[in-house]
Amino acid sequence: MQRTEHHASFGGRQEVWQHASTSTGTDMKVGVYLPPAALKGEQCPVLYWLSGLTCTEQNFITKAGAQQFAAEHNLILVAPDTSPRGEGVANDDAYDLGQGAGFYLNATQAPWAPHFRMEDYVVQELPALIEQHFPASAARGIFGHSMGGHGALTLALRHPGKYKSVSAFSPIVAPSQVPWGQKALKAYRGDDPAAWKQHDTVALIAGATERLPLLVDQGDADEFLAEHLRPELLQAACDKAGHPLTLRMQPGYDHSYYFIASFMADHLAHHARALRPER
Numbered sequence: 001m002q003r004t005e006h007h008a009s010f011g012g013r014q015e016v017w018q019h020a021s022t023s024t025g026t027d028m029k030v031g032v033y034l035p036p037a038a039l040k041g042e043q044c045p046v047l048y049w050l051s052g053l054t055c056t057e058q059n060f061i062t063k064a065g066a067q068q069f070a071a072e073h074n075l076i077l078v079a080p081d082t083s084p085r086g087e088g089v090a091n092d093d094a095y096d097l098g099q100g101a102g103f104y105l106n107a108t109q110a111p112w113a114p115h116f117r118m119e120d121y122v123v124q125e126l127p128a129l130i131e132q133h134f135p136a137s138a139a140r141g142i143f144g145h146s147m148g149g150h151g152a153l154t155l156a157l158r159h160p161g162k163y164k165s166v167s168a169f170s171p172i173v174a175p176s177q178v179p180w181g182q183k184a185l186k187a188y189r190g191d192d193p194a195a196w197k198q199h200d201t202v203a204l205i206a207g208a209t210e211r212l213p214l215l216v217d218q219g220d221a222d223e224f225l226a227e228h229l230r231p232e233l234l235q236a237a238c239d240k241a242g243h244p245l246t247l248r249m250q251p252g253y254d255h256s257y258y259f260i261a262s263f264m265a266d267h268l269a270h271h272a273r274a275l276r277p278e279r
């Protein structure tokens with residue numbers, strides 16, 4: 001692992017690391033915020049952030065304003081890139097497929113299958129790497145935005161026991177029912193709508209074996225709300241399954257990081273309650 005950036009931030013340190021990934025077969029970049037306690041060598045829980053379409057590891061660390069709250073709760077924040085990248089990696093001219101749009105799953109279809117293995121990367125490889133190289137405990141939370149909200153919700157549902165807390169901002173909750181998701185699932189997993197359900201939060205909720213309480217914030221002025229996000233489908237699925245959900249429609253907020261930053265404190269507090277129950 002090679003450190004490419006480091007900046008003092010709220011008594012801790014925001015770093016960016018680059019490493020060769022065995023999951024994707026590419027170099028991956030990842031933002032790591034070390035809170036004050038971690039700089040002193042104390043083991044801290046780790047909160048994973050998954051970004052949305054077009055993002056790199058930079059969007060969250062420069063725009064979300066999460067460091068001050070991670071410092072307050074002494075949580076390590078880990079924010080990976082959204083896909084493998086590079087000249088030898090498949091891509092698409094559209095912003096919602098290929099590089100910058102990995103959808104946090106393992107692709108099975110050509111030309112994506114060789115490198116697009118973001119589920120393995122986020123759930124297995126990255127936690128092992130973080131827990132080896134940083135003063136990280138095995139208490140993990142996960143959250144994200146839009147495509148990354150889909151990632152956080154589906155990965156927590158697909159890997160019970162791996163995470164102690166989960167939340168999302170404007171997540172794609174039903175990818176098998178909306179254009180962004182249908183396009184990606186078809187490309188990465190093939191033309192089999194039944195298989196898409198394994199990566200669809202609304203479909204996974206019914207059969208969940210672990211019912212971690214979900215905190216979801218959604219702006220009602222979000223330009224993608226009606227076509228791609230459809231939080232009412234998540235509300236209905238959670239009501240039906242008895243899955244605990246706090247869905248907050250936030251009046252006047254759009255899809256941007258201005259919205260995310262506005263409710264970041266609440267999300268960090270939600271995760272800290274589960275990740276640091278002793279406090």
Ligand SMILES: N[C@@H](CCC(=O)N[C@@H](CS)C(=O)NCC(=O)O)C(=O)O
Pocket residue numbers: 051052053054055059063095145146147255256257
């Ligand atoms: N029109 C947008 C669509 C993609 C978009 O809104 N991406 C969201 C996530 S789904 C984002 O976080 N963009 C980067 C940013 O705001 O920093 C674009 O092409 O950038």
